[in-house]
Amino acid sequence: MARYTGPRAKIARKFGEPIFGPDRAFEKKNYPPGQHGLARKRKKLSEYGAQLREKQKVKYTYGLLEKQFRNLFERAARMKGVKGENLLQLLESRLDNVVYRMGVAPTRAAARQLVGHRHITVNGNVVNIPSYILRPGDVVGVREKSKSLEVIVNSVESRRNKYSWLEWDATSMTGKFMNRPERSEIPENIKEQFIVELYSK
16 A cells, blocks of 8 residues: 655645645744755746646645645546546545544544544445545445544544535434535635646646
């Protein structure tokens, strides 16, 4: 199960925003990584550079590698509607992302681990594939024997964000994936059109 395991604060500093969530290291050093940091004279980014940077940012944000991301884009391109919006909707429909959005895990990486370790169910059945794409109406829950896990309990107790496309029942620790979100409902700072243009070359 390949994934990025390197320094996260360094990547966040590269993009100039905390793409992995709240990060003390990023807040402390809110400037580009490297020996010279802000003092380095940076060349103006080319059109291709801006497009590539946006794709890399989305890959790191949602925890995908290149081949996975390319396959997801091709799937989005076959769907009806706007390619960029379709891509974001598919990314938001991934099981690991929904577990994170529901507040069961503090980060997407933690959500991925919970799914991989068989703590999460979909419609009553254990699913251990983080990239599993949910359909509207699917019910995501925490396995009965996993409900007392400290990481899950702490995350659910500190749950803050609520999303219109997700329903959450704290008593049973289950949530319903109501529908794929509209672009305006997705809070991530992403210029998806750049990715479409990059793959269209």
